[in-house]
Amino acid sequence: MAFEGLTQRLQNAFNGLKRKGKVSESDVRDAMREIRLALLEADVNFDVVKEFVKTVRERAVGTEVLNSLTPAQQIVKIVHDELVKVMGDAAVPLNKSPHIPTVIMMVGLQGAGKTTTAGKLAKRLVDQEKARPLMIAADIYRPAAVDQLVTIGQQLDVPVFEMGTDHDPVEIVKQGLAQAAENKNDYVIIDTAGRLEIDEQLMQELSNIKALAQPNEILLVVDSMTGQVATQVAEGFNQQLDITGVVLTKLDGDTRGGAALSIRTVTGKPIKFVGQGEKLDALDVFYPDRMADRILGMGDMMTLIEKA
């Protein structure tokens, strides 16, 4: 079956409704079903969908909609507004330490995009603030992870602190921070190895790095193609590390990116950046309303509102 965005779904559901002009209990039920399906197809987590639809229904059965002459239009607007509300109203900037260095730590599952995003952030800071960041290579597990970060550092002309793969990551971070202090780097970006949120030993390693480095920002890097498991992963990292923000990667693909809603709902932490490509300049700030449109397949949302 081809993917249908909410626009089309609601149009179908409301075809009969428009003729009748008055909303019945069962019309509302049909509309909610369409919303539920659209969100599930976008990979929003099942529990998150349930809760979200409940909120929308509560608002929809309020007099404002039922007495309206254009209930379809109203419901679409409610869904969109609620989505934007849940995902945060405005872009949230990076946390900054009152004294140098500001320490940023990248965490997440294997292959999510941590190392690449570390490079993108470094570039952004250099370009926008003429910052002098230092990146620390604390992934000693993945083959050539250090080479990867060193290469990125060379491409950007940003220094990378590394001690190869024979030292404990906590020790590497400690010495890296000492070097940053010596060189008066204003930002430190720590790249850590990918790990599963259920891997107790490696999660403990992150806790130890956090305790030592006292990061101002712990960014959970999540692949935007992630499915239902997004809530579990985000909760796992958040409970153990109290993350401060999220980066959603690979949004240059054709995924709906429902994971954004799931993660935001279960952690309450802001999505700060989105990755839009492999190149080091492909990092954007997060716009909740664009994300809402994308999740719902509603590039043409304004068209529907005008038509409804």
Add this chain to the structure above:
Amino acid sequence: AKSRTGFTARLNKFLANFRSVDEDFFEDLEEMLIEADVGFDTAMTISNQLREEVKLKNAKTKKQVGQVIVEKMVDIYGEAGEQEDNTLHFAEAGEPTVYLFVGVNGAGKTTTIGKLAAKYHDEGKSVLLAAGDTFRAGAIEQLAEWARRTKTDIVTSKAGADPASVIFEAAKKAHAENYDILLVDTAGRLQNNVNLMNELAKIKRVIVRELPNAPQEVLLVLDASTGQNALNQAKQFSKTTDVTGLILTKLDGSSKGGIVIAIRNELHLPVKLVGLGEKTADLQLFDPAKYVYGLFKDLIED
């Protein structure tokens, strides 16, 4: 928060409270399937089939229902896979066997090549790796490290070189020096990136030009934690390179990888291998019965 075994644990809970096969039960079943990422349509289809079957078999007790569900699930999986072949294919004697690895960024292509290289090397075969990802920082070094660890040979180029030409060199070398196996790594690419998909088609043509019967397998590597987008991945990569099988990685994580059921139903692409970790030993042949059994494990062991 749900535990890792949430799916089966919760299925057990329903069955513990189970009195008659009522609608609530099947709604919960649908929910569990959706949470395994099989997708909404597939979840509905499966649960409808199970509903029929439970009625048909007149299952009344918890245990009976459990049995029926598992049997039917294995059936459904088996039916969809009737014309499928989930074995890995090899070239005729005297020719190298070539496997081309494709997939989106970070799925686990390079790591899986490392694991397979170890396996074939241990079986006494001569293995050559082709470092066809010349784009991503550190990609060549990553594969080179796997070659070192697995004591296999590798063909590399400078970073930024044309991937098709490295792969051509590797195919030529595999042919001339009688390697048993050539494993070809490619850069990760998103399926909607037309230029990069064209590059992949070209890579395949280059292999065929040197070795007309190759590649024996085009393996699409899928991250088990991927949601519905994996279906698009399977469609687009198949269109470009005639994928012959799937490799489902990171099944050691919290995700059930249910998306392969949807892919199977729609595209009839068999899963050939599964990845269960980052070490060489963490690679297994895919066993459909075992996979379904895994979804419902607690139920039948009870």
